Amino acid sequence: MPAATTPPAAGRRTLAVLLLIPVVAALALSIFAWPAARLAPRDLPVGVAGPAAAADAVARGLERHEGAFEIHRYADAGAARAAIEDRDVYGAVVVTPGGTELLTASAASPVVAGLLREAVTAQAPAGAPVRVTDVVAAPAGDPRGAVLGASLLPLALVGAATGAATVLLGLRGAGAVATLVGAAALAGLVGAALADSWLGALTGDWWAEAGVLGLTVLAIGAAFAGLATLLGKPGFGLGAALTILFGNAFSGMSSAPELLPTGVGALGQWLPPGAGGSALRSVSAFEGAAAGRPLLVLSLWAVAGLAATAFGARRRPAEAVPAAAQAPVPVG
Template sequence: MHNATPGAGARGALTPGTLALVLGVLLVQLSFLLSYIGSFHAPDPQGIPIAAVAPQKAADRLDRLPGDPLSVTVVEDEHTARERIRERKAEGAYLMNPRGSRDTLLVASGAGGPQAQALRKVGERVAADQGRQLKVVDVAPSGEQDHESLTAFYLIVGWLVGGYLLASLMGVLAGTRPARPGLAGLRLAGAAGYAVLSGLGGAIIVDPVLHALPGHFVALWWVGALLVFGTAACTLALEAFLGVVGIGVAVLIFVVLGNPSAGGAFQQHLIPSFWRAIGDWIPTGAGTTAVRNIVYFSGNALGTPLLVLGGWALAGVVLLLVGSLRRRERGLTLPL
């Protein structure tokens, strides 16, 4: 009876392809650590856009504070300042009282609790330096069941995970590249059906079940459906071109880069410039912004987030169909 050479099985398993995949996993893991710690380890306000009802000289002082925490636009009155916040053109407002010693700071914790807290600290420091008092008014507060306005971010993350896990499962079961456009269309149809159910489930959880984001059921449902479909379609497209590596690239985009830049735990103007620059253009950030704008800002400023989500979905559809026209990958696959 022939005896196998000791260690032959282990050597056979350590193929160049296996080692490359292990190295890829390590790089994704280290990128995850670098991205999260790099964006969150030292949050600092940078150019937070605010409206100011104040003389021009006083507004200029606000605009030139050490470290440039604020970007100030002078407006005529409190009503205009509130409108700019509601329309998402400003994150807060500083109202100087020319007939007294008590100013007012308007914040919007619905856009993110840490950002509202950062504005409060800056405002209190400014008032103290001028020997004045400060009243803080939250004009768009986060809900009682939505601490620090974090629910939107976690809702989006949950939807994203479902989208790329569905695409990953399709790739594992049926091969990463569909044999022809018709089969690619079947995968997209399956992803669309799943996205509708996933969006519905998420809306049910945050509205009638947990009451975290009540009163916007239908809008949240369809934002979720668009997000899940776009994530799934893009992951399927990446698989069609890159094979199993495409799953890792999807995780890199949607999680490693997308989560820290989304404005969830710390908002856009509290994180370093790289993450601030990319956040609005990744589905994680666009989705988080869309949900917050629906719930806390009367649906204002939804155009850009929805265009971003729609753009990713369209890109995924087109690229998957193109990828299905390329030479079929080797190996046994199942038609899905």
Template sequence: MPPTSTSDPATAAGTPSGAPNANPARMLLGVIVGATVLVIVMLCAFALPAVNGGPHGVPLGVAGPPQATAAIQTRLPADAWDVRVYPDPQSLQNAIKQREVLGGLAVGADGVTVYTAGAGGQQVTAAITALGTGMATQQQLKATVKDLVPFPVDDPRGAGFTAAALPMIIGGVMPAILLLRLFPGHANLRRRLAGVIAFALIAGASVAAVLQYGFGSLNGNYWLTALGLSLGMAALAIPFLALESLFGMPGLGLGAAVMILLGNPLSGMAGPYWLPSGWATLGQLLPPGASGSLVRANAFFDGTGAGTPALILGAWVLVGLLAILIADRRAARGSRTAAAAAA
């Protein structure tokens, strides 16, 4: 009698023994559902801030006769406009340049003068302009619009500056992945960290050069802007490297997803006061939003308002470095334990 075959049908068919048989229909359904959920999440992340966009607590200065300023304060909704009264138009202009307010209305005998700071946010600037010209039309007065802090002539809408958030996020992920491929393992952790820091310095200087001298999108001191961009790059790349060191590639992927799905749409590159207050605050606490605010302050307002975003970015760098130190100590301790067990 021939011997009875004991081979597993799954093995004979090419499936490893002990592995569950794959169900093609179930796999296809999982891919479709997962991709659909991802699309919906991305849609919500990018569309909801735009749908709910509008003035939220925008600091607005007014100057003129007490009766006129009081009427403006009463008329404007408090949740949309934070109206502040100044004694004269010159004080109002100084407040705009010092970023105390984002724009203002000066009411005089010759009409209404609308003061804006275009570089402080295009959407808010448009809203203040529409508000001032609309009020002048209703009162049958002449409206004059003056942009005190405009974007450069080569990029009057600030398109280059506004579009910089997503490239910075991608630029923070890429070096971490490439350095992991080139220098894998715990022994190369410090080498990867040195590479990330060098990348941040070089990339920050390069991006600043392209935006300022290539596109004409930035003004101000180039080196100060470049240092701000380098700090922003480091605040992205170092935490990404720390997440990989602690949790592997899933940690790096999660960090990248958070920055793309939350950091980018909430960065407020077009003006943080156009986002709902809670979302705007969250966006400014994330590296893309803080980096955008730092570049805005350095490039257009002579550094006014740069302190807070610089501290936020510095905190991200410090937390990333501490996490990398923890990962380094943990891996070194594991290596000593393995060596002792082998001995």
């Protein structure tokens, strides 16, 4: 019979848990709270249009905020509006004989739209009001983007749960792949039904939204399953860190990637939650503009995860064969 755990050993394990929990809590809170506490524009793409002299003056005013804005010049309001609709810039300042107009896109980020309104209004001459036009407005069902921002964590949890269940239930090969793909497709359909049909937080093509939601869940679930299949228990921890912890904290969905600390927003766009959120914004409000890169990122995670799951499923049975069974049988 195995020896009973001695009181000193039990005490050491209890102490280890008591010391580890505060560290984990501090780490998790820091990862989520630190980016939120350091929100500020960093190379935020903004357009300027109008007569050269007037546009230069506006650009110089924005450039006083060192490193805050990345200025793009456009010939007129039509070109600036098209750039916003293509998601090349978050907004644009248009100088006309009748005054200054600020074009925004609250569907891209209500936080950025408000920030631009404050920045442009503050530098406008006294007594010269700035007319604001929301070129791509946020849906009436989600004017502050709260629903869209809050949707990432449930997607990450669903994907992680699917990946974990696939591994823990011992599914292998084609069965594991079919489970991951099927569960993701169903999650995408349910997500679109809730966020679009019921809440009105998404207003684009219904099937495109369902596809992006499903691909996001698949990328997360496949990555989770693939890491757990290849690495075992450490793979569960790494998968949770990438898809739930860092993936959500660095996604920029509640603000914008360009408002997060330098490097954090860019990293978040290479993780499934950030890529999924960006793709969902594109298909929901911008008719798919700028969706190519995030969809590619999601596809790479999904393919790599599915391949790792299938590869690990083929390799494990071979590794599990006892050495005695592989030894040559003596003759005679």
